[in-house]
Amino acid sequence: MVDRSGSDQGFRWRLAEDDGGQPSLFSDEELYDRHVGIGEYRGLEFLHVNAKRIINPVPPASRMGFRFTINAYRGCSHSCAYCFSRPTHAYLNLNMGEDFERKLVVKVNAVEKVRAELRSSRWKGDLIAMGTNTDPYQRAEGKYHLTRGIVQALGEARNPFSILTKGTLILRDLDVLTHAAGRTDVRCALSIGTLDEEVWKATEPGTPHPRRRVEAVRRLNEAGIPTGVLVAPIIPGWSDRPEQLEEVTTACLDAGATSVTPVVLHLRPGVKEHFFGFLDARQPALAADLRSRYGRGSYLPHREQESITAPVRFRRSRGS
Numbered sequence: 305m306v307d308r309s310g311s312d313q314g315f316r317w318r319l320a321e322d323d324g325g326q327p328s329l330f331s332d333e334e335l336y337d338r339h340v341g342i343g344e345y346r347g348l349e350f351l352h353v354n355a356k357r358i359i360n361p362v363p364p365a366s367r368m369g370f371r372f373t374i375n376a377y378r379g380c381s382h383s384c385a386y387c388f389s390r391p392t393h394a395y396l397n398l399n400m401g402e403d404f405e406r407k408l409v410v411k412v413n414a415v416e417k418v419r420a421e422l423r424s425s426r427w428k429g430d431l432i433a434m435g436t437n438t439d440p441y442q443r444a445e446g447k448y449h450l451t452r453g454i455v456q457a458l459g460e461a462r463n464p465f466s467i468l469t470k471g472t473l474i475l476r477d478l479d480v481l482t483h484a485a486g487r488t489d490v491r492c493a494l495s496i497g498t499l500d501e502e503v504w505k506a507t508e509p510g511t512p513h514p515r516r517r518v519e520a521v522r523r524l525n526e527a528g529i530p531t532g533v534l535v536a537p538i539i540p541g542w543s544d545r546p547e548q549l550e551e552v553t554t555a556c557l558d559a560g561a562t563s564v565t566p567v568v569l570h571l572r573p574g575v576k577e578h579f580f581g582f583l584d585a586r587q588p589a590l591a592a593d594l595r596s597r598y599g600r601g602s603y604l605p606h607r608e609q610e611s612i613t614a615p616v617r618f619r620r621s622r623g624s
């Protein structure tokens with residue numbers, strides 16, 4: 305279903321943030337469509353844009369282990385309450401709450417753009433990271449197949465890449481991932497913060513069950529695609545009990561994860577207020593505790609993080 309009435313909705317494409325707060329990569333002169341999801345996509349809206357550029361550099365000061373990213377979507381139907389990308393939607397005059405989860409920007413020309421940019425003489429073949437700002441295997445990918453097309457393009461160009469996801473939809477693309485892994489360096493990681501059903505249902509309501517994600521880790525590794533796990537985020541006071549961390553770490557090691565890396569909840573400005581508001585309605589005592597422990601910062605003190613993550617490191621050191 306196409307609705308071209310988007311022009312009167314006041315989206316500020318030029319101010320759209322990409323990784324690291326760069327100016328928009330969209331042109332406000334481009335026409336865009338608004339598609340209302342039907343069938344299995346009911347409740348979602350897809351805002352089609354043409355990206356001017358799809359391979360984006362990360363800011364020079366970034367301490368990430370990659371210099372370039374691709375994000376074919378903005379917003380994420382996985383709807384994680386703690387998602388650090390929520391503020392990127394506010395730049396579009398959409399809100400970082402429900403709009404972030406349901407009004408999804410789709411860079412419909414992403415595949416043709418990546419092919420063109422990979423062919424450019426200016427492109428030097430650096431590793432490209434996907435899943436840094438939005439999930440490449442969220443529900444929209446089932447409809448648009450952009451990540452699949454990008455993986456195919458990268459594999460054909462022998463360009464190394466990595467994928468971080470919570471989406472078991474990645475298994476749909478085992479064929480193109482395996483093909484790419486035979487030609488270049490391909491690394492995947494699943495984000496699995498906990499196997500605790502209560503925490504999962506409350507904090508990541510749009511994601512596949514964490515045990516299905518563990519199974520995806522197994523299948524990817526069996527297919528020859530090195531796949532690790534980020535135990536992320538560990539929510540202090542909710543998913544940080546040693547037995548909870550032991551359980552998820554053991555399951556991931558048993559599934560053949562090439563690495564298991566614990567990450568304690570990070571709350572950047574904006575996300576912090578959103579997450580604490582979410583907690584106030586469900587776990588007011590925990591909300592008060594975390595407000596005090598995080599104070600004005602985005603991270604817990606280093607010593608607290610070390611203490612929380614110790615069970616993962618201890619379990620990992622014993623191997624599978």
Ligand code: SF4
Binds near residue numbers: 382387388438470
């Ligand atoms: S899967 Fe990742 S990008 Fe999507 S909502 Fe969750 S944390 Fe955000």
